[in-house]
Amino acid sequence: MLKRSSTSIENGDRMAGVKDVAAYAGVSLGTVSNVLNRPERVSPATRRKVEQAMAELGFVRNEAARHLRSGRSRTLAYVMLDAANPFFTDVAAGIEETAESGHFSLYMCNSGQRADREAGYLAHLVEQRVQGILVTPIDPEAPHLASVARRGTPVVIVDRTTRDESLCSVAVDDVLGGSLAVEHLLDRGHQRIAFVGGPESIGQVRDRLVGARQGLAAAGAPDITVIETLATTVREGRQAGERLLGLARAKRPTAAFCANDLLALGLLQQVVASGLRVPDDLAIVGYDDIYFAGAAAVPLTSVRQPRHELGRRAAELVLDEADNADHVHQQVVLLPELVARTSTLG
Amino acid sequence: MLKRSSTSIENGDRMAGVKDVAAYAGVSLGTVSNVLNRPERVSPATRRKVEQAMAELGFVRNEAARHLRSGRSRTLAYVMLDAANPFFTDVAAGIEETAESGHFSLYMCNSGQRADREAGYLAHLVEQRVQGILVTPIDPEAPHLASVARRGTPVVIVDRTTRDESLCSVAVDDVLGGSLAVEHLLDRGHQRIAFVGGPESIGQVRDRLVGARQGLAAAGAPDITVIETLATTVREGRQAGERLLGLARAKRPTAAFCANDLLALGLLQQVVASGLRVPDDLAIVGYDDIYFAGAAAVPLTSVRQPRHELGRRAAELVLDEADNADHVHQQVVLLPELVARTSTLG
DNA sequence: TTGCGGGATTGAAAGGTTTCAATTCGATGG
DNA sequence: CCATCGAATTGAAACCTTTCAATCCCGCAA
Numbered sequence: 032m033l034k035r036s037s038t039s040i041e042n043g044d045r046m047a048g049v050k051d052v053a054a055y056a057g058v059s060l061g062t063v064s065n066v067l068n069r070p071e072r073v074s075p076a077t078r079r080k081v082e083q084a085m086a087e088l089g090f091v092r093n094e095a096a097r098h099l100r101s102g103r104s105r106t107l108a109y110v111m112l113d114a115a116n117p118f119f120t121d122v123a124a125g126i127e128e129t130a131e132s133g134h135f136s137l138y139m140c141n142s143g144q145r146a147d148r149e150a151g152y153l154a155h156l157v158e159q160r161v162q163g164i165l166v167t168p169i170d171p172e173a174p175h176l177a178s179v180a181r182r183g184t185p186v187v188i189v190d191r192t193t194r195d196e197s198l199c200s201v202a203v204d205d206v207l208g209g210s211l212a213v214e215h216l217l218d219r220g221h222q223r224i225a226f227v228g229g230p231e232s233i234g235q236v237r238d239r240l241v242g243a244r245q246g247l248a249a250a251g252a253p254d255i256t257v258i259e260t261l262a263t264t265v266r267e268g269r270q271a272g273e274r275l276l277g278l279a280r281a282k283r284p285t286a287a288f289c290a291n292d293l294l295a296l297g298l299l300q301q302v303v304a305s306g307l308r309v310p311d312d313l314a315i316v317g318y319d320d321i322y323f324a325g326a327a328a329v330p331l332t333s334v335r336q337p338r339h340e341l342g343r344r345a346a347e348l349v350l351d352e353a354d355n356a357d358h359v360h361q362q363v364v365l366l367p368e369l370v371a372r373t374s375t376l377g
Numbered sequence: 378m379l380k381r382s383s384t385s386i387e388n389g390d391r392m393a394g395v396k397d398v399a400a401y402a403g404v405s406l407g408t409v410s411n412v413l414n415r416p417e418r419v420s421p422a423t424r425r426k427v428e429q430a431m432a433e434l435g436f437v438r439n440e441a442a443r444h445l446r447s448g449r450s451r452t453l454a455y456v457m458l459d460a461a462n463p464f465f466t467d468v469a470a471g472i473e474e475t476a477e478s479g480h481f482s483l484y485m486c487n488s489g490q491r492a493d494r495e496a497g498y499l500a501h502l503v504e505q506r507v508q509g510i511l512v513t514p515i516d517p518e519a520p521h522l523a524s525v526a527r528r529g530t531p532v533v534i535v536d537r538t539t540r541d542e543s544l545c546s547v548a549v550d551d552v553l554g555g556s557l558a559v560e561h562l563l564d565r566g567h568q569r570i571a572f573v574g575g576p577e578s579i580g581q582v583r584d585r586l587v588g589a590r591q592g593l594a595a596a597g598a599p600d601i602t603v604i605e606t607l608a609t610t611v612r613e614g615r616q617a618g619e620r621l622l623g624l625a626r627a628k629r630p631t632a633a634f635c636a637n638d639l640l641a642l643g644l645l646q647q648v649v650a651s652g653l654r655v656p657d658d659l660a661i662v663g664y665d666d667i668y669f670a671g672a673a674a675v676p677l678t679s680v681r682q683p684r685h686e687l688g689r690r691a692a693e694l695v696l697d698e699a700d701n702a703d704h705v706h707q708q709v710v711l712l713p714e715l716v717a718r719t720s721t722l723g
Numbered sequence: 724t725t726g727c728g729g730g731a732t733t734g735a736a737a738g739g740t741t742t743c744a745a746t747t748c749g750a751t752g753g
Numbered sequence: 754c755c756a757t758c759g760a761a762t763t764g765a766a767a768c769c770t771t772t773c774a775a776t777c778c779c780g781c782a783a
Contacts, residue, residue: 034452046529047767059733064771074731087659095445096769100738105443106501115668116467116487122461127487131494136501139460148477155452155482156442185390212601218718265672270640271648304563316567322461324641326611328674394739405763410741420761442739446768 047088079373096147098160107135108156108350110166110188111151114141116293118338119167122189125342126165133350135162142169146203151312158185164191171200171234186354188239189345191234192238192362201345201363208334209242211333212288212316215332215369216249219376221286221314227271227298228243228290229259236263236290237316243288247250256284264288266298275313276305285313286375292317292324295331299374303328311365314375330372347377393434407518408523433649443504453481453695454502455535456495456512462639463667464684468535468692472511473690481508490517496521500675503530509695511535511688517580531698537580537690538708545698546693547709551581554680554713555588556595558634561715562680563596564582565722566578567632567660571600573617573644574636575605582609582636585664589634602630609636621659622651631659632721638663638670641677645720649674660721669697676718683711 048061056063058077066081066376073081084090087105098104107130111119123139130137138161142149146169153175156164162184168176172191180198188200201277216224226243228236243255258274268289275287275298289295295317303312309315309329317324322334344363350360392535393666395409396588402409406421407704411419412427419427426638430436444450453476469485477482488495492515499715502510509531514522517537526544529619534546562570572589574582591600604620614635620646621633648659651673655675663670666681690709698704 049771050769059772060735061733061772064734070772071416072731077731091506091528093445093506093689093769094501095441095450095506096738097504097771099439099441099740099769100771102738108484114460114466117461117463119464120487123460123487124489128666134415136486136498137751138454138486140482140484141469143473155440158438158443160439160441182437208700238490261496265668296669300674322611323642323669325647394741395741406740406764406765407742411762414741423761433764439739442768443741444768445739446739448768595758612772 032230046093047090047242048093048138049363051088052081052084052090055088056081085219088276099180101352103162106138106159106161107163107165107346107366108138108140108161109151110140110142110152110156110164110298112144112167112169112190114133114139114143117318118291118336121321121343123338126189127342128339128345129343129346129350135350143213144169146170149357153179155369157182160184162353163187164293164345165267165345165349167191171195185349187345187349187352190341192364195226196360199345199348199362201348201362202340203336203340203341203365203367205238205367206242206245208318209244210334211242211367211369212239212318212334213243213246213255214250215371215375216286216288216314216316217246218311219286221257221284222252222282223282223286223289225256225258225275225284226290227258227260227268227275227287227294228263229267231274233263239288239290255288260290265293265297268294268299269301270297272298272301272305276302276307286310287313288314288316288318290318291370292319292321292331292333295333295374296323296327299327299331306338310373310375311377316369316375320366320370325370325372327374329374330374333370333374335368335370337368340365356372361377382663387449391438394439395436397434398427398430398436398581401434402427416550418456426525427441429550449508449699450506450618451506452484452505452683453511453692454484454486454498454508454674456486456488456498456502456514458488458490458515458536460485460489460511462621464637464665464670464682466689467684468513468688471685471704472535473688474685475689475692475696481696484488490515492519499525503528506530508699509533510697511691513537514634517541528614533691533695533698534621536687537686538710542706544689545694545708547687547694547711549682549687549711549713551584551713552591554664554682555590555634556592556662557583557588557713557715558585558680559589559592559601560596561717561721562632562634562660562662563592563598565632565660567630568598569602569628569630569632570620571602571630571633571639572636573604573614573621573633574609576607577605579636585634585636587643589701592688601634604633607641609640611643611646613641614645616643616649618644618647618651622653626640632661633659634655634662634664638665638677638679641679641720642669642673644675645675645677656719656721656723662715662721671716671718673720675720676719679716681714681716686711 110338171191210265255275317331317333324333486498538548572613662680667681670677670679
């Protein structure tokens with residue numbers, strides 16, 4: 032065994048490969064591979080020798096070669112819509128939990144609502160031959176999603192449904208969520224209710240409004256006042272607040288249902304800043320139940336999505352599709368739940 | 378050219394490779410590769426033929442083989458401390474910006490403050506031979522970081538400094554940040570100031586407190602009252618609020634400097650809930666200037682970290698280290714900045 | 724002594740791409 | 754019509770690992 036004088040890790044030029052390890056340990060290539068992949072088949076003495084050689088040479092498996100030879104990698108990826116939104120990072124945490132227990136690593140990519148970036152990441156991930164891709168797409172009907180799946184990489188749509196039966200999806204029933212919010216407000220005695228949200232091109236916003244209207248109709252209450260926003264951000268929520276408060280007092284809604292918590296937080300701020308009280312002057316219901324909802328100045332009533340489970344179920348589906356030959360595509364729909372707090376209870 | 382009758386993408390068994398494309402297009406292997414990598418060298422006619430073949434066979438480059446042969450991949454990775462903290466996702470956005478302009482993809486991994494997960498991801502990424510790794514480590518002095526770098530994958534520490542000169546790092550001067558916060562409060566006439574934060578094992582918390590003390594000492598003001606917390610969360614902030622308000626009025630601090638915005642938001646809530654006014658009864662300064670700081674019930678004064686630039690600089694360093702032979706390691710320190718809002722201005 | 728069983732080890736082949744030196748082909752100039 | 758040149762194309766080698774059939778070795782039973 033010829034020892035090197037250096038710190039034993041350095042390698043001047045090239046990184047050490049199995050071949051180097053084999054030579055250094057005085058065994059064959061195959062044996063080194065066996066130590067790596069089926070250690071029980073190699074005698075303890077040899078194994079120790081090889082392991083020491085690997086340590087001394089600073090050997091690191093080359094994943095590219097490894098998986099070139101033997102099928103697939105142990106990596107999942109989640110392409111998320113907006114990494115800055117706590118909702119999606121929570122979904123990611125759920126995915127990661129499942130991935131980890133199956134000894135997979137999870138790469139997260141952020142499309143940031145940009146279609147070109149989404150496409151770029153998908154292409155990169157397919158080239159990388161990841162085991163499966165989870166994605167919250169900008170447009171769930173976009174053909175490139177299905178085409179990735181058809182090319183052999185399992186794809187699961189997260190937090191959106193798709194009509195395409197060749198894809199799995201896991202979503203939360205937004206229509207139901209809308210109904211829940213409105214029913215709660217009706218229960219609390221409100222009749223004039225506003226909906227704050229937009230643009231309607233966002234599927235979730237659309238569905239939540241539909242649900243709200245259904246709830247009202249079922250109760251025979253008057254239709255909802257829609258205050259359309261340009262995005263679902265705190266800033267837009269504040270502006271919606273201005274518009275809402277500008278209405279004549281007599282016909283001003285006594286409650287508002289917001290398409291998500293960011294809007295609700297903005298609205299809340301604006302209302303409080305105007306000297307009005309929540310919920311006495313205006314009750315507010317948000318959506319998502321992100322962490323900051325419960326931590327707001329007036330804790331927000333919100334429709335909670337089981338985001339952790341959303342991630343978990345999606346990860347399970349993608350893993351099933353990856354290694355279960357007779358996998359059948361499913362469209363899972365989870366149920367939301369209303370969390371009542373001060374902003375409607377007073 | 379024998380056309381298939383199917384939708385042209387399906388391939389029953391195996392995914393199409395360059396070899397299949399070559400055969401289908403009636404050219405040699407090398408030509409297909411040229412179309413892929415040096416399209417200008419192949420005649421337009423041939424190029425079109427090959428491109429069509431690729432489209433019809435649904436050919437997707439095998440990144441593993443590609444990079445096995447030719448050195449490296451075009452991927453960076455960021456191992457972040459806590460994906461749920463908006464601060465880190467903003468840093469990630471900065472990294473991504475630089476990565477994208479260099480035609481790199483960015484994979485994000487979340488250690489979630491767990492050392493084993495951090496180690497797991499680092500190992501996976503090295504095996505994957507990514508071009509470079511950015512990491513906000515749990516412990517910046519941990520030997521495995523330097524050892525990854527020594528094995529040949531560039532590593533840059535983000536939002537932490539390290540004594541190890543063999544690593545690059547980009548951080549923000551937390552001591553200065555602490556001074557800024559305290560000086561602002563002194564300017565506003567406060568003398569009895571509290572520091573809310575902990576545990577001290579977190580480097581940032583320690584540094585910010587040190588800076589605060591320096592600021593006070595320089596002004597000849599009395600020492601700071603430390604209210605130690607167990608974590609830097611909203612919940613802990615609320616509890617710190619209880620303790621703070623429990624102090625006898627005469628000796629109760631008139632201002633609080635919090636180690637981060639989550640703590641500050643919790644403190645704010647607790648104070649408001651107790652019927653006291655911010656900033657009249659208690660002025661509050663936070664740290665990080667996360668989005669929700671400006672959007673709080675009482676907009677928070679906060680020490681802003683240039684988190685976008687943090688990410689950008691770090692990404693530039695890692696790219697430089699990756700392809701610039703005579704790269705020299707640097708420890709970059711950026712400057713924080715105070716953003717004054719209602720919570721101290723009244 | 725021979726034959727045999729079985730665990731340990733070996734070495735060549737395969738996997739899909741890129742690279743590069745070598746070859747082909749057509750055109751240009753003499 | 755030949756020589757030459759450059760552009761286009763080719764095909765084999767290399768990248769690093771895993772797999773698997775083949776070989777080796779040793780002890781043990783016959």
